[in-house]
Each structure stands twice: as structure tokens, then as C-alpha cells.
Amino acid sequence: MQISGAQMVIEALIAENVDTIFGYPGGAIMNVYDEIYKQNSFKHILARHEQAAVHAAEGYAKASGKVGVAMITSGPGFTNAVTGLADAYMDSVPMVVISGQVPMSLIGTDAFQEIDAVGISRSCTKHNYLVTDAADLARILKEAFYIARTGRPGPVHVDIPKDVTAQIATFDYSKPVELETYKPNVNGNVRQIKKAMEAIAEAKRPLFYLGGGIINANAGEEIRKLVQMTGIPAVETLMARGTLRFDDPLLISMLGMHGSYAANMAMSETDLVIGLGARFDDRVTGKLSEFAKNAKVIHVDIDPASISKLVNADFPIVGDLKNVATSMIEIAKTTVDKERYIPWLETVANFNRLHPLSYKEDTVELKPQWVIQRVGELLGDDANISTDVGQHQMWTAQFYPFSRPRQWITSGGLGTMGFGFPAAMGVKVADPSRVSINFTGDGSILMNVQELMTTVEYKLPVINIILNNNYLGMVRQWQTLFYNKRHSSTDLSVQPDFVKLAEAFGGIGYRVSTKEEFDAALKDAVEKNVVAFIDVKVHRLENVMPMVPSGGSLFNMMLEYKEK
Amino acid sequence: MEEAARRVISVIVINEASVLSRITDLFSGRGYNITSLTVAPIPESRYSRLTIVTSGSVRVMEQITKQLHKLIPVLKVIEHADLVEKEMALVKFPITENLSDISALCSAYNGNIVNVSEEVIIAMVADEPKRVDYFLAAVKRFHPKEIVRSGAVALER
Numbered sequence: 001m002q003i004s005g006a007q008m009v010i011e012a013l014i015a016e017n018v019d020t021i022f023g024y025p026g027g028a029i030m031n032v033y034d035e036i037y038k039q040n041s042f043k044h045i046l047a048r049h050e051q052a053a054v055h056a057a058e059g060y061a062k063a064s065g066k067v068g069v070a071m072i073t074s075g076p077g078f079t080n081a082v083t084g085l086a087d088a089y090m091d092s093v094p095m096v097v098i099s100g101q102v103p104m105s106l107i108g109t110d111a112f113q114e115i116d117a118v119g120i121s122r123s124c125t126k127h128n129y130l131v132t133d134a135a136d137l138a139r140i141l142k143e144a145f146y147i148a149r150t151g152r153p154g155p156v157h158v159d160i161p162k163d164v165t166a167q168i169a170t171f172d173y174s175k176p177v178e179l180e181t182y183k184p185n186v187n188g189n190v191r192q193i194k195k196a197m198e199a200i201a202e203a204k205r206p207l208f209y210l211g212g213g214i215i216n217a218n219a220g221e222e223i224r225k226l227v228q229m230t231g232i233p234a235v236e237t238l239m240a241r242g243t244l245r246f247d248d249p250l251l252i253s254m255l256g257m258h259g260s261y262a263a264n265m266a267m268s269e270t271d272l273v274i275g276l277g278a279r280f281d282d283r284v285t286g287k288l289s290e291f292a293k294n295a296k297v298i299h300v301d302i303d304p305a306s307i308s309k310l311v312n313a314d315f316p317i318v319g320d321l322k323n324v325a326t327s328m329i330e331i332a333k334t335t336v337d338k339e340r341y342i343p344w345l346e347t348v349a350n351f352n353r354l355h356p357l358s359y360k361e362d363t364v365e366l367k368p369q370w371v372i373q374r375v376g377e378l379l380g381d382d383a384n385i386s387t388d389v390g391q392h393q394m395w396t397a398q399f400y401p402f403s404r405p406r407q408w409i410t411s412g413g414l415g416t417m418g419f420g421f422p423a424a425m426g427v428k429v430a431d432p433s434r435v436s437i438n439f440t441g442d443g444s445i446l447m448n449v450q451e452l453m454t455t456v457e458y459k460l461p462v463i464n465i466i467l468n469n470n471y472l473g474m475v476r477q478w479q480t481l482f483y484n485k486r487h488s489s490t491d492l493s494v495q496p497d498f499v500k501l502a503e504a505f506g507g508i509g510y511r512v513s514t515k516e517e518f519d520a521a522l523k524d525a526v527e528k529n530v531v532a533f534i535d536v537k538v539h540r541l542e543n544v545m546p547m548v549p550s551g552g553s554l555f556n557m558m559l560e561y562k563e564k
Numbered sequence: 565m566e567e568a569a570r571r572v573i574s575v576i577v578i579n580e581a582s583v584l585s586r587i588t589d590l591f592s593g594r595g596y597n598i599t600s601l602t603v604a605p606i607p608e609s610r611y612s613r614l615t616i617v618t619s620g621s622v623r624v625m626e627q628i629t630k631q632l633h634k635l636i637p638v639l640k641v642i643e644h645a646d647l648v649e650k651e652m653a654l655v656k657f658p659i660t661e662n663l664s665d666i667s668a669l670c671s672a673y674n675g676n677i678v679n680v681s682e683e684v685i686i687a688m689v690a691d692e693p694k695r696v697d698y699f700l701a702a703v704k705r706f707h708p709k710e711i712v713r714s715g716a717v718a719l720e721r
Contacts, residue, residue, distance in 0.1 A: 127636045181639045412673035
């Protein structure tokens with residue numbers, strides 16, 4: 001088939017069964033946008049900022065498990081998108097980002113809206129391409145989708161000069177991907193798996209350490225089965241929330257800097273860490289030399305580079321978690337005796353009784369944790385939950401009753417403020433039948449607030465619950481705890497009228513400060529099914545607890561902070 | 565912390581645009597050292613071979629190897645244990661220096677005089693990197709004007 005480079009992009013997206021892309025046009029990508037105009041196979045959602053377009057594609061990918069697609073122009077269009085690429089890279093989100101580039105003849109001349117896009121994206125993508133001949137486009141786009149979704153998923157960036165999108169060449173998408181240098185290992189080593197299972201059978205205090213890789217591998221079901229049949233307790237990382245149901249008796253909670261006392265103590269006391277798709281991030285481990293000090297480590301991951309990067313693995317297993325967990329379940333049937341771990345479960349239960357995740361209600365002001373729990377009570381499984389970054393994010397991770405994988409959408413690795421709203425928009429596209437909630441803060445929401453326009457235009461009713469404490473709360477918390485209350489540049493007393501702001505874009509706004517008002521607002525927003533801001537005035541100085549101070553040992557938690 | 569030792573690794577990559585920057589970006593981005601790096605196409609193939617001299621503990625080396633493997637165009641990473649390693653150096657001397665002394669020294673280090681012009685003498689040696697160090701120390705007294713080292717290349721025995 002002889003077609004233009006721009007038409008090839010469309011044909012490739014159709015061949016990949018893409019139903020929605022997020023983007024923003026501009027000079028260098030106009031040939032492709034002209035072809036988007038002419039087709040009816042997929043929807044294009046015009047975000048109002050390139051960063052938001054990429055976060056929306058991330059939200060879509062995280063909620064659906066499919067490859068997210070974003071399209072942007074050269075120069076500033078691309079540089080605006082970089083934060084989204086970096087975010088997707090850190091959280092292993094499968095995504096293809098297509099950018100326009102100045103014509104080949106102008107590359108290197110400091111042309112209008114020219115930037116070395118592949119030079120910039122190299123360090124924050126799984127792979128990238130600068131297409132120099134339309135004849136390569138079919139192969140490159142097919143490889144891009146393949147690389148994005150296989151192995152450890154990640155973003156792939158394809159930069160296409162404007163003359164290449166105009167060039168006519170042969171298009172054949174039927175050739176299978178042939179990458180002799182890229183062959184992810186999907187089946188774990190059988191001998192290693194057997195040895196790991198022996199270690200589990202011999203351990204006294206084993207602990208599942210569940211990570212976001214489980215979600216990426218769609219291995220939730222297998223992991224639930226494995227945990228249930230072994231009777232071994234589990235902790236989840238931030239990225240793994242929803243792997244086990246919130247009411248699973250074997251789920252302790254989240255671990256790490258703001259993990260529960262029981263989760264962190266269990267990790268400190270275990271004699272066998274069973275790491276599944278987790279990467280021993282510094283926010284999880286605290287001081288490395290003290291982390292799970294008396295434990296042997298089983299580490300299953302699709303990415304060999306994650307294994308023994310920070311914590312030495314005694315049983316390294318490289319493979320896809322769905323496959324490995326299935327093998328583990330088979331072996332566990334005959335080797336694991338649930339009774340063996342009962343004393344350990346009692347120890348864990350004691351940790352939980354000693355310091356459960358909790359907060360103190362206030363008679364006057366709403367506590368942010370209450371708001372989150374309340375949404376959980378009212379919507380539970382019927383909502384997908386996105387967040388921005390900061391205190392509200394940690395409280396949501398601690399207090400929302402997650403019931404399934406892909407219900408929880410957050411920016412973990414990069415910690416990108418401004419992620420939540422556009423991500424929640426992508427989530428709504430992927431899963432329209434559920435309510436899309438974005439828990440956010442009064443700081444975060446203003447980064448990408450322009451997406452009010454997109455969500456209103458495309459009728460994507462994201463409900464933004466702003467836990468408003470008039471502070472950049474997490475930084476304020478650190479300043480209170482570690483900088484002698486010098487609240488440098490964190491006081492956000494000067495604020496927009498969030499109700500009017502939502503209304504100005506055609507959304508709906510609520511300002512609430514009591515439980516009754518909150519219930520009424522949420523109910524109304526869900527019923528009206530429109531884009532909403534619920535501005536919740538919450539206690540200003542609430543802290544996220546427990547807290548492991550940066551670089552401290554996991555078992556040395558601050559459990560509460562008393563105002564002096 | 566375990567001591568950082570000198571290590572030599574060879575990397576076979578697809579010979580395509582920007583593959584070298586993928587490698588060097590990885591080293592700079594993750595804070596690994598590059599002592600020397602050589603690269604040239606492997607004859608009659610679509611591959612290039614890089615020889616990287618670096619330093620790091622066993623754990624760092626394991627990470628470097630794994631991270632290199634993770635790059636899409638990387639075919640093979642060879643961490644050398646038992647290797648033959650050579651490096652070349654060119655040294656330019658003023659014509660006023662003693663030609664035969666320099667020549668004698670060169671032959672002790674597997675080299676020779678490769679060019680003599682009206683103003684300068686250029687000598688070449690090719691030897692193990694450590695021996696190239698010795699050679700360069702030894703020729704200091706002939707007032708070298710310019711020195712260029714190629715970086716090491718290596719083959720596993």
C-alpha cells in the first residue's frame with residue numbers, strides 16, 4: 001500500500017486497536033492531524049496542555065491495561081510532554097507518544113520549534129526513535145507498541161519529522177516484530193522457583209511484599225490465590241494497592257515511609273521476604289542496612305536490573321508474574337502447610353492491635369482521612385480512584401478500601417503534582433461506567449487545572465475532591481517536623497474561588513466544611529454526572545502518620561506528632 | 565563499601581543512529597565511571613563493538629551489565645575476566661630529541677617511530693594499558709609535545 005507517512009500513523013493506530021488518543025496539534029504534526037480529521041476509527045481528545053495529554057494517556061493505560069497513546073507537536077509541545085514521559089517511565093506505564101519534528105532538512109539548524117526531542121527523551125523512555133524515512137514507519141510503530149507493552153512496560157517515544165509524514169512510501173503492517181536484541185524472559189527458571197518454594201515451606205515468618213508489577217502483569221487473580229492458599233500475610237507497596245481486597249485478613253496494609261505500623265514491623269521481623277514485582281524503592285525500605293535485616297529474599301521481577309539492585313536477592317527469579325505465580329501455586333499445593341505460619345499471623349495481628357492505622361476526629365473541622373473513608377463507604381468498588389501527589393495521596397493510599405487491581409491510579413515513582421486530574425480523565429475514558437474520583441490538594445489541583453475545559457467539552461465527569469488545607473501540606477509537614485516550623489513558601493492562604501473556577505469552565509463546584517455538606521455534595525455530583533470540584537475545607541495541620549523519617553529505619557516510626 | 569576495581573567490558577550493539585549516546589547517557593545518568601571507551605563497526609555485520617574501561621564494586625558492575633542489557637539495541641555484554649587487552653598511544657616529540665633513544669624505547673613497548681618530519685617525531689606503541697603508562701612515564705625526558713591514547717580494546721581469551 002503506497003500512502004503518506006501521516007496516513008501510516010493512522011493505519012498503525014487502527015491496526016493496534018487504539019480507540020482513543022490524547023493530544024494537542026501544532027505545526028510539525030499537522031499532516032497527521034489532517035489525517036485524524038478524515039478518519040472515524042478512533043477518538044482524539046484535545047487536552048489543553050501537552051503534559052495533561054500524556055498523563056491522560058497514562059491514566060487510560062493504567063485503568064485499562066492497554067497501551068496509552070498521546071500525540072504532540074515539536075519543540076514546546078514535546079518539552080511540555082516530557083514530565084508525562086518521565087512519569088510513565090518511573091511507573092512502567094505502557095505508552096506510545098508520537099511527536100512531530102521539524103523537516104529533516106531543517107534538523108540541526110535551530111529551526112522554529114526545533115528541539116532535539118530524542119536526545120531529551122532518551123533518559124526517560126524505555127526506547128525512542130527518530131524516523132528518517134517513511135518506509136520505516138510501519139516497522140517502527142509496530143516495534144514501539146510491542147516494546148511499550150512487553151517485558152517491563154514503559155513509554156516509547158516516536159519523533160517524526162514533518163517531511164516524513166508527507167512522504168509517500170510502502171506501508172505493510174503485517175510483518176511480525178523481529179527484534180533480535182530484545183527478548184524479554186517471561187517464564188521464570190523452574191529450578192529457582194522450586195528453591196524459592198522450599199524456602200517458603202521452611203520459613204517461620206514469611207511475608208509477601210507485593211509491588212506494582214503485579215498490576216502490570218495482570219496477575220492480581222493469581223496473587224490472591226497464592227496468598228490465600230499459603231496463608232502468608234502480605235504488605236503492599238503504594239503501586240500495588242488493590243492487589244488484595246482491603247478486607248482480606250492476610251493483607252496487613254501498605255508499607256514504607258507512610259506505611260502502617262504493622263506492615264513496617266512485619267517487614268522488620270520477617271525471616272523471608274517474598275518480593276513480587278516490587279523494586280525496593282527508598283520510600284519503601286528506609287535505611288537499607290536495617291531493612292528486613294534477618295530475612296532471606298525471594299525476588300520475582302520481569303526486569304533483571306531490578307533484582308539485587310538495592311537489596312541482594314537470595315532467590316532471584318526473572319519472569320512474568322502471571323506465569324511465575326501460576327508455577328508457585330502448583331508447587332505450593334503440595335509443599336506449603338498453612339498451619340505453620342499461624343504463630344506469625346498472631347504476631348502480625350498484635351502489631352495491628354497495638355497501632356492500627358487511625359486518626360483522631362475533630363469536633364469542629366473535617367479530617368481529610370474521614371473524607372477518604374467516607375467516599376470509600378459511599379462509592380467503594382464503583383469508583384476508580386486517582387490522586388495527585390502529597391498528603392492527600394498518602395491518606396488515600398492508607399484509608400481507601402481498594403477492592404481490585406487498576407482501581408488505584410497514582411504517580412508513584414516520579415511523584416508528579418498535576419498528574420491526578422488528567423489521569424482521572426483518561427481513567428473515565430477507559431472505564432466510563434464507574435465514577436472517576438480524583439483526590440487532590442489545593443496545591444496539586446492548580447497544576448493542570450486547565451483540564452476542566454477538556455473534561456467539560458468531552459463530557460468526562462471527573463469528580464475532583466480537593467482536600468483543602470491552605471498548605472502545600474506534605475512539604476509543610478516536613479517543615480514542621482524537620483525544619484523547626486519554618487514554613488517556607490508553603491502557605492497557600494491566597495487561593496482562587498474553586499467553586500467559581502469550576503463554574504467558569506462549565507463544571508459544577510461545591511464548598512463544604514461539614515460531614516453533611518460533604519455527603520450532599522458527593523451525592524449531587526455523582527447524580528448530576530458532571531465535572532465537579534468539591535472544595536473540602538479540612539484541618540490545616542493534620543500530618544500523615546505513621547512516618548519513617550527519610551533515611552531512617554523502617555521500624556523507627558513516628559506514630560504521632562504533638563503540637564508543642 | 566566494597567572497593568571499586570578497574571573492569572573491562574565489551575558491548576555488542578546494533579550499529580544504528582544514537583546508539584553510542586544511549587550507552588554514554590546510561591553511564592552519566594546513573595553515575596557510573598567511564599575511564600575509556602572505544603567503538604568501531606564489526607566487519608561484515610550490522611553490529612558495532614564497544615570496549616569500555618570502567619570501575620566499580622561487584623554490585624555496581626552487575627548493575628552496569630544489567631542496565632546495558634536493558635537497552636534495546638544491545639545484543640551482548642561481555643564482562644571480561646580472562647582477557648587480552650591492548651591500547652595504542654601516539655606521541656609527538658620535537659625533532660631535537662634523540663631519535664635512536666626514542667626508537668629503542670618504542671621497541672621495548674611493541675612500537676616504533678611512525679613519522680619524522682622537519683619539526684617533529686611521531687612514535688607509536690601498542691601494549692597493555694598499564695605498560696602504555698610506563699612507556700609514557702619513560703618518555704617524559706624526551707619532552708613530548710602531544711600524547712594521544714586510543715583507549716583499550718580487549719578480547720576474552
